[in-house]
Every structure is written in C-alpha cells, then in structure tokens.
Amino acid sequence: MSMKIAFLASDAPVAQTARAALIGRYGNVPLDEADVIVALGGDGFMLQTLHGTQELGVPVYGMNRGTIGFLMNTYGESDLIERLEAAEEEVINPLSMQAMDHSGKMHRALAINEVSLLRAGPQAAKLKITVDGRLRLAELVCDGALVATPAGSTAYNYSAHGPILPIGADVLALTAVAAFRPRRWRGALLPKRAKVRFDVLEADKRPVMAEGDSKSVENVDWVEIQSEPAIEHRILFDPGHGLEERLISEQFT
Structure with a gap:
C-alpha cells in the first residue's frame, strides 16, 4: 500500500511553490485520510500545523521553507518517500495555560514551546511565583517570565x-x-509534573500580558501553567537530525 500524504504550506510563496511541486510528484489526500502530514514552512508554521492537527494523531514531517526551521528537516523533492519511511519519531507534550484577565474572564491555551508573561506598560512587571501551591518567590521584578518545554x-x-x-x-x-530584583535571577528547573502559578502584583499600575505559543491574553491577573501528558504531538525527523541531536548541537555552536 502506498503512503498517503497530506501537504500543508505556509502562505510564503516559496512554501506554496514547494507544495505544488510535491503534490505534482506524490499526490495529495485530505488530512483525515493521511498516513503522514508534510508541513512546508518555518517553525511558526510547524507549531500551527501541530496545533491544528492535534486531534488526528497523525505524525508531522516538516521541511524548511521558512527562516529558522529548528523543528524542520531540510527541503528536498526527489526522495521524500524514502525519507518518510526512515524518519525517526519524537513525541512531545504541550503546556496548558489558564489565564484570568482583569475583567474576570478565563482564557485557556495549549503551548508546544512556552508560556510567557511580559510587561505591557512602561514599568517593570511584579510577579509572585507559586509552584505546586507553595510560594517560591514573593516578588520578581522583571520584564517578564516564562515556562518552557524541552522542545521549546x-x-x-x-x-x-x-x-x-x-x-x-x-x-x-x-x-x-x-530580572531586576532579585538581581540577575535566572530561574529554576522544575519537575515536568509541576504546576506553576504567576500572580501579577500591582496589575493596574504594571499591566502584564500572557502568551501561549500564538494565543495572547492582555491584562492578566494570574496565570497557571502545567504539562499535559495526555496530549501527544508526533514529529518526524531524518535519522541523526532529531530534536535530541539538535538540542545537543545547539550548545556547542
């Protein structure tokens, strides 16, 4: 049985041209019939594809037609089937974000890379940090803070x-x-199961926005973040070029 591929591409002309060329060579099926999804673009489009196809449970193989491509493989047209058959799979779990804004509205999002809080005014943010219900930092004065997954x-x-x-x-x-106070505080490493809560202090005077991948929430009062192990994103990489190798290589460049 031949491999059924669904090709997706960002709006960039180079990505759209690549999609047309690949469809002409390998055909194309609807997403819900695909054995594998090939995403053409950069890392931003890869994250968009992973979020958009989350319910399908189909692995995604990215080819770089963007600017960064840390989550992508190199682009090539001639041997795609062989590359897909030989690809190695990485499974990653996203973060969940719950954010309460100043009006009392709750916002939820999933983030594959990170959830970040950033000051939204001229003054530095003041954040209180609690981990698993235990106060860890009563006041962090900073431009912001974030919780990141290994993939992000x-x-x-x-x-x-x-x-x-x-x-x-x-x-x-x-x-x-x-970070301004505590001076030069860099952060912490936490167990994957940890639940992190940020409370915004002096929120009227020092407004803060929260962002989970591409979903932004303005004027937040508090944000809770934790890993979602029940949700799995399957990403395919060429042998020897998976996320583990890239994460190690990045530290020696």
Whole structure:
C-alpha cells in the first residue's frame, strides 16, 4: 500500500511553490485520510500545523521553507518517500495555560514551546511565583517570565538565557526575562509534573500580558501553567537530525 500524504504550506510563496511541486510528484489526500502530514514552512508554521492537527494523531514531517526551521528537516523533492519511511519519531507534550484577565474572564491555551508573561506598560512587571501551591518567590521584578518545554527550550527561553533541556528530560524551565530584583535571577528547573502559578502584583499600575505559543491574553491577573501528558504531538525527523541531536548541537555552536 502506498503512503498517503497530506501537504500543508505556509502562505510564503516559496512554501506554496514547494507544495505544488510535491503534490505534482506524490499526490495529495485530505488530512483525515493521511498516513503522514508534510508541513512546508518555518517553525511558526510547524507549531500551527501541530496545533491544528492535534486531534488526528497523525505524525508531522516538516521541511524548511521558512527562516529558522529548528523543528524542520531540510527541503528536498526527489526522495521524500524514502525519507518518510526512515524518519525517526519524537513525541512531545504541550503546556496548558489558564489565564484570568482583569475583567474576570478565563482564557485557556495549549503551548508546544512556552508560556510567557511580559510587561505591557512602561514599568517593570511584579510577579509572585507559586509552584505546586507553595510560594517560591514573593516578588520578581522583571520584564517578564516564562515556562518552557524541552522542545521549546532553544526558542524564546534560550534567548532569555534559560537552559537548553534534553528532549527526554522530565523537567520544565522557568526563566526570568531581564530580572531586576532579585538581581540577575535566572530561574529554576522544575519537575515536568509541576504546576506553576504567576500572580501579577500591582496589575493596574504594571499591566502584564500572557502568551501561549500564538494565543495572547492582555491584562492578566494570574496565570497557571502545567504539562499535559495526555496530549501527544508526533514529529518526524531524518535519522541523526532529531530534536535530541539538535538540542545537543545547539550548545556547542
């Protein structure tokens, strides 16, 4: 039986051109009939594809037609079937975000990379951090803070000087963004099962926004974050170029 592939592409012309070329060579099926989904674009489009096809349980193989492509494989047209058959699968779990805004409305989102809180005004944010119901930091004065998964640890987390986490590690990174007090506080490593809560102090004077991947919530009062092990995203990589290898290599560049 031949492999049934559904091709998705970002709006970028180079990605749309690649999709047309691949469909001409390999055909195309609806998402709900696919054995595998091939996503053409950059990391942002890969995250969009993983979120959008979450209920299907179908593995996603990305090919880079964007700018970064940490979650993507190199682009090629001639040997796609062989590459898909040889691909190695990584399974990652997203974070869930619950955020209460200033009006009392609850917002929920899933995030594959990270959930971040960022100041939304001219003054630094003030955050109280609780882990599993236990107060860990009474006041963090900062531009923001985030909780990142291993898969997302090389994204915004790394830019904020957070640690790179091995893909199989059962930990999350809690990282400060430009911490002012405690001075130079970088954050913490937490068990994957931990529930992290941020309470925004002086929210009227120091507004804060929260973001889970691409979903933003303005004027939050508090945010709770935890891993969702019941939800699995299946990502395919060429042999020797999986997330584990990329996470290790990134630390030696």
